Amino acid sequence: MHAILAPEPGGPEALRITEVERPAPGPGEVLVRVVAAGVNRADILQREGHYPPPPGHPDIIGLEVSGVVAELGEGVTGWRPGQECLVLLAAGGYAEYVVAPAGQLVPPPPGVDLVEAAGLLEVAATVVSNMDLARLSAGDVLLVHGGAGGVGSFAIQYGKALGCTVLTTAGSAENLDYCRALGADHAIDYHGDWVATVMEVTDRHGADVILDIMGAQYLPLNVRALAVGGRQVTIGLQGGRKGELDLGALLRKRASIHATSLRFRPVAEKAAICERVTRSVWPMLAEGLIQPLHTQRVPFNEVRRAHELMAAPGHRGKIVLVVDEASGAGSTRRTE
Template sequence: MLVVNPDTPSHDTWALVPKPDPEPGAREVIVDVAAAGVNRADLLQVAGSYPPPPGAPSWPGLEVSGTVSAVGPGSRWQVGDEVVALVEGGGYATRVLVPDAQVLPAPHGVPLVDAAALPEAVCTLWSTLGAARLTAGEWLLVHGGSGGIGTVAIQLATAMGVHVATTAGGPDRTARCAELGAELAIDHRSADLASEVHRVAPDGVDVILDVLGAGSLATNLSCLAVEGRLAIIGLQQGSRAELDLGLLLSRRLTVLATTLRSRPRTQKAEIVAGVAEHVWPLVESGQVRPVVHDRVPLAEAAHAHRRLASGEVFGSLVLVP
């Protein structure tokens, strides 16, 4: 098989290098990759600030779609099944090894290539919004609604009966977020976030899905309703900030943080099972769809990373071998 080697001494391209084909063990499958999703976590890994967990491949890639080409003993999948998979690393390749329990059937009505943009987003969202106890009728504020996770979050929350507010950069991007279901789409470049939030939700929002981290902490807390929950899944604006504990006490606020990649396989299996039961029907009904900005050749993975870092991408990029 071929894999992307980000250690290639060039800023323009990364080499595709051969690696031995993996062999499936018990309750594992080999997937011939149709596409691999590109995530900001991949950019962090290449920059050296988000190393893969022990035992995972050293090259990037957290989600793939493709066709099962081999199965290990006890697998519930069959050769020829079209699937999507949540992987611990190594998705930027022509072939991947995946635990059975981290595989989902490719959703009907979604092109197999585009489906590669779903596993990481839906698993992150299902686990995070569950931890935040988000329920129908509440308000959710999604930071970065034009991103890969944000575009899915807007659709998923809307399908759950949740009122969605979101942020994005520029009128074109906010308009597209509104088309996905956001009742309020705020241009973070020109609008005051707290004022806009309280205009539609006078008491504040119930849950905030935050990819920014430290830089938005004070503003986020000011946007929360009594007993509101701030769920942090990213640190794009830093990891250290001063926290007013008195504010948390007086308004009974919760600050929580979740990750997906570093969880043990048992927890990932539970998350994938929850997605299969609760989210996959929404995907197959068309209520939740991957928003794919572009399909990029695997050999141009470095270019895909630069595009994602630039902020030009609306939704996701996928790499195609």
């Protein structure tokens, strides 16, 4: 089968379509024929040599796919060959076939075509698991950094669906408008004094929960923006790994900071998160409380262009690599 690797770290030119052996499902696993693969910022980090897959997983890039069940491993129940599915992966998604534990497969959300759905599971699992950790609930003020990206786009809508006041940051007028269209109550240009704006629009309350993708660069700013009893969850390090933290300021606010990663969680935890997404988030999509993300489709053999688009200023929503357009086009379509 064909798969995409980066044999040597580098830019998009490092990506190679390579012939590799098709995987076989072991006990408790499922082989899936891939229709489309979601593109995530973690894929760029892996290509650059900064985010290798967990031990025992292939060097093939890709953390999520949509597809069709091809073969069941020993002991798998609840799935049958020919069923459409979404798959959460630790690696291996940029390929014609993937293998995953059965608990990391979920049915596609109702009314979303299989290609478009390829970019939903990773963001949904990331947002839901981290907002559960932060105890996000109705009435909270949620600040989402990078609201125009895939995770941010989903987090804005999820926060609104829970009954939160949602603030977000973005870097251009177009992306700010996009965030407002998703439901953000306040979209703030991060080039300015966004902390002051957060405090102003919340009447000095601050953010009860911050979903942070920046890491070190925003660490002291986020502490200033947190409400008393606030909770920050850092899921990305786009602004660096090492920063200065004023523990006194954190202590005075009785606030907390968590740092999490979905990719390295144990199989059982991932299965529980996938079940939570199916049970709680897919109904929100069915009811129209959350809309499928703006999705740009790129052919599998144009993967370098997909990575260039992901890194380009103004990127919004999700990018998916289309492996089998015919299969995706034949599945359920979202009704407008």
